Amino acid sequence: MVPSVEEVSSSLVREYLSRKGLKRTIACMDEEHPRTQASINNRSLLKQLLNIEDLYRKNKVQKSPLKTLLEIIVKHHIERLRPEKIPTGEATEIAESTGTTSDYPGGTPSVINETKGDENTPGFCASKHTERRSELKETRSVQVTDVSLISRKDRPASLNPTDFIITDADDQKVQSWISSEHENFAQREAERNSLTTGATQRSKTSRIRRGMMAGPVPQESNRKGQRVKAPQLMPSREEESRDSQDGLELPVKSTSSWGEENLEFVYSTEETPEEKSFRRKGRRTAKTIKVKTRPSAHELNMSTMVLDDIDDSEDLPEVPFQRAVSNFNFAGCPMDQHTAAELKTVLLGSSLSSFSAEWKNQGFTFSDTHDLRYGIVQKKGGPCGVLASIQAFFLKKLLFEYTDGSDSILQRLRPSSGDRRRCLVLALAEVLWRAGEEKQAVVAINSGRSHFTPVGHYRSERLLEMVTCFSVDNIKDLQVVLEQHIDQYETGTLGCILLTISAVLSRSVKKVREDMDLNTTTLIGAHGYCTQELVNLLLCGRAVSNVFDNDVELDSGNGNTTLLKGIKEPCQVGLLSLFEHYNICQVGDYLKSPSYPVWVVCSESHFSVLFGLERELLVSPDQDPQFDLYYYDGLANQQEEIRLTVSVGKSTQTCEEVDADLIPPLELCIRTRWKDALVDWNETEPIL
Template sequence: MTISIAEISSSLVREYLSRKGLKKTIVCMDEEHPRTEASVNNRSQLRQMLNLEALYRKSKVNVENSQFKTLLEIIVKHLIDGTTNELDARSLHFNTDDGMALRSQVEVPKTSHTTLLFPEKTQSFAHHKSSLTAHDQNGQGTDVDLKIPVTESKKRNKASRPRRGMMTGPVASTPEESIKKRQIRKAEYNQPLPHNEREKDDEDCLLQTVQSSLYKDHYEFAQGSSAEQLTSQMEKRVQSSLNVSNVNVSEMVLDDIDDEEMQSLPRMFFNKTITRQSWTGCPMDQQTATELKVVLLGSSLNCFSVEWRNQGFTFSEIHDLRYGIVQTKGGPCGVLASVQGFVMKKMLFEDSDGSNCFNKLRPSNSTRRKCLVLAIAEILWRAGEEKQVIVAMNSGSKHFIPAGKYKSDGVLESILLFTLDNQKALEQFLDQHIEQFESTVMGCLLLVVSAVLSRSIDKLREDMDVPTTTLIGAHGYCTQELVNLLLCGQAVSNVFDNDMELDSGNSNLMLLKGIKYNSDIGLLSLFEHYNICKVGNFLKTPRFPIWVVCSESHFSVLFGLQRELLTSHLKEFDLYYYDGLSNQQEEIRLSVCVDRSAPCSDEASELIPPLELCIRTRWKDAAVNWNDTEPIL
């Protein structure tokens, strides 16, 4: 493989970031500077390519330098100390064919390990010693004392010897001795274990193989397979290690790993942040930002309000309302209610955990986050006509300096755009970046921008009755076009079924565009009660018993737990109501009775809650029982 200076340098930076635990920074780096085939993702290989083996061992021995655990810090410390030439002059290498590479500053350990593990090497060592002695007599070398006391091994108790294939436990030893023992473990030994030792070493071999596998996978830093794939690989390795006759001792080497690293391996091994995949994004330019501001706000000189900039998709922590997305201030309620509707669809009718719908209203953190990912993915995939999606992400830094008739507010200037043409890839991408949508910084706006660009601005204007209509209307409220875009994938201006031609006189016909098909999430509007608009059957009878409710210029959500109430003529059923802006503290369960023989309250004699009027646009003359909760007026 051709060595690339640029890729080696990048890999050195990635090793530093990984060692310091800066996972999000690694993700940003991979997005702006993607990895290539020349990238080095293994720490040991990186040390070898940079010829840092001796320097690394010296830093481990030196107590002063032991605090520097990254290769970059070790290099910087070494350059500051100015000992590069001295280290190179003192380094001596033996023949690598003998399986050893000894430095002059590391003395061969005076233990029985040498004769126990390498009995056939004694003669070779003697040869090297004689060669070095002759070399020194000629005045050209440095004397290296290679004392290998063979008799000392006979005095030691056999039970105290480290068995082959066994990782020794913590011992009280000096740093020099630790380096010596590690040097021996690094040598390959290809002879099989004696048959009489195999059975007693089974458990030790299994432990060693698992730990070696954990070490290998951990140091593929911030890159590689998913957690599921790594888990599968681990299971295969453990299974294969049960057959000890197939164990290769050379594969059981544990190299370059500290005790504190080993203790943290299980946690880091399954940490989601180390399995992130790299994606390449394109910075937003001023032209696209200008077009977005015009279609969203009406002018490139307008700015997003605080209510929009500081809204994300965060869930309630109230026990009975854990499924609900919380709205901080008025404005983006149409977006939140639409996403809430799809979250309820995923949570109640598509989750396969086997529990009943009522129990699903108390989701775990992981379940509701998963539902949020799938909900956003479905909204965007539908907006992109199930072909291609553009997802907006906040990079945290500006990509262009506004010029001309454009007023900067720090939102669109910092966006990166990612194009995905596969639904599974979209879900994976959102799962890895869902924190951005949950964030109170631009979380809601990222979804709106993504939906608009996925639909494309040109098609979006074709959807509207009046092409100059904005998606964010007066007082920062969502327009019907924006809600329809999120619910149905098209920014049509009306809620009735199909298109309608309106005769404006003098043979001038105006085409009014409506909903083209049954939506998964429906809509009920108070305007219909006042005969201002007509909600068609496509929205009034969705595929799932979930409705976005438009009442008093505010959007909220109404849903049922039984799909039968859409297909059967049930006389009585329950509906649940959630309003993320109302500071709701308890679950609101409404018992609806559609039995026409039952007496209905007189609207003229008492004040009817607007929500009940919305329900009656779907179930005429329905009686609503609030079940001891205070009616919302």
């Protein structure tokens, strides 16, 4: 299958971002434009698809090769449009001041612009130099090492590239040099023809004395003699060392540019001991200056290339998002309309229904109140069942599991922001992992862009269309995915919806319907309230309709039976219901006596949380036991911690009977677990 243009383009962008080290940008891109099975993670394959192997090989032999395929492609197309050479990185001071650019990838070689002009103008001279350099294939290195002949008075205070530009004041001297150069041009042509085939052109140097340039140095000169060397891609270190012995004397200082033409000079990075000695004696020497030309295409002997770049067969590195939580990447599956319609039907009853504003604007945001830093804040009524269920698992992690033993249990009720976020990740992971029967789980995130255009019997609200789902098959990977996208759950506005979608998909829509007594039941009921099926899905991993233990068969009287599905195994956190006090339902021991002393409280069509700090609460009470329970309601705009002291046993029988209408519903819920318990609100106003 041939990858689409979109997939190749996105893979090219990812390669660029990866090479540039833009880790967070890649993570954001993976959220908004998730990778698919067709995504390309191998550079070699990407080069083959783009047919740029030749461009890539030519780039690698440059002194400063480009790092990304995108830059190589862009440079190639720009050079086709413009005759000028394109700088690829580091611009020199001269290039910035005069508008000229380098023709070598690293921005290091010298460039002379070609302009038309009279033979008596400096522009003609520069043009001849460029033409001669391309035709004769001059050697790549011309160096300047000695300016001792420059007078101390005329010598600039410091040598830099802008000091080597001839001034208008020296125009007459320059024109003399032009005439000399023009007369010697024919001689240089003859010299070129005399060179043997396969050898590089001879290095020519000239002297500049106080602004005057002389002709070529005679071949008899030993110190500045010419060399003939075999063709090769790059000069060796030994040859560069020998080249540094050839030099030119520098012109006097200059104050203005030479028309529109100038030379770029690149200095060596280190100063030799001889240069340091000259400077100590009051004599200034110039650092080695190299003027290099770019090799032509036919000079490149591709068979002799030695490339020491990275291995192209390696896959593109994956990028972690927060605190380097993972070195792995998880392929996301964009939401399709069929799945979105099924989700809306099982959640809301119809694919034409919409989520309420209370659901759309609710995430798992924690309280800023110092004594309630463990509490998740609910903005408006509706998704309280989801919030209370996650709050229960969060408290279980915070108080009993996520600890190194250094803090007391009371100190854990004042968690740091980092501890809160970590425990939230662990709580969400446990809920989803249990919904997936501890075999697999799905995490839904908002990608920020629509994956399908709704048609037919479906109402769009630009919500499910933007969902991308990540499927994992072990709990460690599940925690990693949640950690990478926890901002969408904690500080985002769609946290409750995303979690509910994740839980349903982890369980699967089909199994959720099979869990219910009636498969037409919805998980979000009238007025946006959570049904018992949704709460049970989050607490126990199954969307059953009842809270008693195990399944119950009812005889319909006509030989038919009705199967009522209940809780089939002990739960980690429990549930207490006011409906049990009124004999409307019966909560089984699996929920009443969970593994940890944390309960979701269902009272007056609202869900909140009750929890203790000691697991001993769950064992058989001794005579006259007394213990503390803490209550938290995210919707009550709670500003202080509510601590209840519960007394159970004979001591409660002597207490004065109180009017049943004045007993707070929370106390009635507590008495469904501890019969005849006496509750002391510890000077806190009872919640009626």
